[in-house]
Amino acid sequence: MITHQSVPRPADVADVRTTNLVVVLRFVRAHSPCSRADIAAATGLNKATVSSLVTDLLDRRLLRETGVTENRIGRPATMLVVDGSPYAAVGMEINADYLAAVAVDVGGRRLLSWRRAFDGTGGPARGTAALAALARRVVARLSADGRRVLGVTVGVPGLVDAAGVVRVAPNLGWHDVDLRADLHRALGGAVDVLVDNDANLGVAAEHRYGPHAGTPDLVYLTGEVGIGAGIIAGGRPLRGFRGYSGEIGHVPVVPDGPRCGCGRRGCLESVVGLAALIGAAGDGPPPTPEHLTTAVDDLATRAGAGDRQVLAALELSGTRLGLGLSVLANLLNPEKIVLGGYYVPLAPWLLPAARAELGSGVLAPDAGGAVLTASTLGHSAAALGGAARVLDLVDAGRIPLLDPA
Amino acid sequence: MITHQSVPRPADVADVRTTNLVVVLRFVRAHSPCSRADIAAATGLNKATVSSLVTDLLDRRLLRETGVTENRIGRPATMLVVDGSPYAAVGMEINADYLAAVAVDVGGRRLLSWRRAFDGTGGPARGTAALAALARRVVARLSADGRRVLGVTVGVPGLVDAAGVVRVAPNLGWHDVDLRADLHRALGGAVDVLVDNDANLGVAAEHRYGPHAGTPDLVYLTGEVGIGAGIIAGGRPLRGFRGYSGEIGHVPVVPDGPRCGCGRRGCLESVVGLAALIGAAGDGPPPTPEHLTTAVDDLATRAGAGDRQVLAALELSGTRLGLGLSVLANLLNPEKIVLGGYYVPLAPWLLPAARAELGSGVLAPDAGGAVLTASTLGHSAAALGGAARVLDLVDAGRIPLLDPA
DNA sequence: CGAATTAGTTTAGACTCCCAACTTAAGTCG
C-alpha cells in the first residue's frame, strides 16, 4: 500500500525572502497606490525590510514608483504601484467551435485577446497543431514587444490529469492526448506550458478578475453543451485525486427525465445543458454545434420579447439548475456560484428561479450564504483564466527576474 | 463590497525553523526509527541543520533516541523515534445517546478512551454541562499523569461555524450554542477548545489513524440517523464559506421517493438513513432512538443468517448509497470514501452494490480512482478525530515546549 | 526659521541554513 504520509518540503532563508516579496507585491496590488510606510504598518514587516523588498521588486520592474507624493504634514511618501509590464502570461482555450488566446502582463493589464472560429472536432493532431501555431504567434508578438513570457496555460473541455494529459474530451473527440508535452515541444521548450480543464480555468478567471475576486470558496459553472464546475475551496483549486473534480453534469434532477449520455435519466446536463435548453423552447430540430450561439441569441431575443413558451422553459430550467446547484452547495458550501458560457445571455430569465430553488434546497440557513450570479467576464473566460493561472504561479513564489539586458 | 484580496502573513527566520522542525518530526513519524543521516538524505536538509533540529526536538521530548544502533560498516547511527509522551491531545463527542472522550499523546498513542450513555436531547445547558464535567475529568486525569494538555476538540452532530458556535444540531435540539466559549470557560481558560462537526472529525480521524492515513483526497460518511460527509481535499479539510460543507444527505436518489424532512422526495438521507434502512427491512414500527444500535445489530444478524428480505433491502440501499456517492465523487474526485457509524456493521452487504453503482455512476474512468471502504476505527471515531485535530495543529507549526520543570 | 512629524535608510545584531573540515565509532583486511 502506498502511504501518502509525505513530508512537506523543508524551508530555508531564501523562502522567507520569497514569501515576503509576495506579501509586498500582493499588498501593493490590493492597496495601490501606497507607500513603503503603509506596507510596513499593514503587514507588520519592519520598515527596513520593506525598503529592501521594495528595492528588489523595483529592480525586477514588478513595482513602479509613481513619484506622486501626498500632501500632508511630515516627509512626503513615494507612492508605489504594480508594474509587471516586462512579463506576460498567456492563456488559451480550445473548444468545439473556436480557439482563443489572451495575454496579460503581471500587473494584470490585458495585452491581447484573440479569438478565431475553428472546427475543434477535426482530431487531436489538427487541434494541437492549430493551438501550437496560435501559441507561437502569441509568443512571437509578445517577445517582439520586449516582454518575457512566463507561461502558457491551455483550457480544454474535458478531463485533464495532473500531468497535462487530456484523458477524454468528448466534444473534441480526444483521448489521451499529451497536449502539454506537444505544446511545450512546439514552443521550443522555452516556455512553461500547463493544461487544465476549462471549468477550472473559468473559476481561476473569476477568482482573479471577477467582481468577487479573491473569494476563497468560489464555484464557476460552464454553460456549454456539457456542464462542468470549476471549484476553488479554501482559496485553492479543488482538483481531486486525479484532477477530475467538478463533474456536476450528472446530478439527477428530474425523476424519470430524458435519458442522458451517461445511461441514467434526468441528469442535470441532459435537462439544462444547452441542447436541452434550446430543445425545451421547442422550435424544430436541435441546432447543429456551429449554430448554438445563434440559437442562444435567438432564445434570449424571444425571452426578451415576452415569448410565453420560452419564458416558461427558461424558468423551469432555472429551477432545475438551482436544484442541481443546491446539491453542490450542500456539499461545498461556496460563497459565490458564477454561471458562465451560454448561461450568461440567458441569466436574466434563469437566475430568479435558480436562486429560489437554491435557497430552499440548501440545508444550511440562507443557502449557507451562497450567492448565485452570472459571469461578467465575457467570452474566452477560460483563456483569461489560463493567464490567471500563470499569474497564480507568481503569487505562489515564482517571482520573475528581469533578463540582464 | 468586501474584497477578499487578503495578503498572506509575512514570514521570518523563525518560521523557517518551525517549518523544518515539523519536517523532521513528520519524517521520523513516517519512517521511524531512523537516524539523523537518514533525515538529512531524505529531506535535503543539511546534516548540521538536522542535528540542530533533532537536538531541539529531543529537548522538547517530541523525539527520543532509542540508543539502538545498526550493525554495518561505518559509525553506527543513533536511531530516533517519536516520543511526545509529555503532551496530550483530547477529543470529545456528544451525540443523541452518548458522550465520548479520547486522549492521545503527540506520538499518537491512545491514552484513554471513555464512553458513557447520555441523553443528548436534554437541551444545550445540560449537554454543555455534561461535556464540561467530562472534559474537566479528562484534563485532571492527564494532568495528574504529568501530561500537558495541548487542546480539546469537541464533535457535534450539526452545523458548526468557524467560531465554534453550534448553529443547528437537530438531533440534540440545539440552536446557536456557543459551545467553544462555554467549554473554554469551564476549563478555566487554560486549554484551547475547538468545536467541529462530527463528520469533519470523522474524516480527521481517518486521515490520521485510518488504514489510508494521509490520503489527501478523502471523504468520510457518517452513518447515523442523518448522513453527513467530512471532506479532506488537497490534504486540507474542506469547510466552505461558513463551515457548512458536507451536507450530502439531500442528494436526490429515488425519483418520487418518500418525503424527506427537507420537503423534497427521495433524498439520500430519507432513503438510506438509518431509520430508512431499518424500516426497509420491514419489521414493525421504527425503533426509538435508544434502540437503534440493537436494531442495527439485529439487521446484521439477520443478514448474516441469509434473511432474503433483509439482504434485498440492504442491496437496494447499497445501490442508492452508491448513487448518492457517485454524485459526490463526480464533484470531488476523492481517492477514498470511508463509511462510518452504523454503516460499518452493515458494510458487508451494503458495499458490493454501492461499489458497483459508484463505478458506473462516475463519469471519470474507473470511478476517478475512488475506492469505497468501511471504517475500521470503531466507535467514537469523531472523538478520535477531535484528538487528531489537535495534533494537526502541531503539524501546522504549533510545536509544544516542555514546561520548565 | 526652528520644531514637529512622518518617510525612508543605515548600521549593528540575532538567527537560520549551508558548506567544509573535523571528530567519532564502527567494520575490514593484511
Added chain:
DNA sequence: CGACTTAAGTTGGGAGTCTAAACTAATTCG
C-alpha cells in the same frame, strides 16, 4: 593487532534574512 575504510554526527565560518534603533530627509506648522 593495527592501519585503512566507511559512515554518523559535530564544529566553525560564511551568507542571507529580519529586526531594532539611530540616523537622515523632506515637508508642514507656528
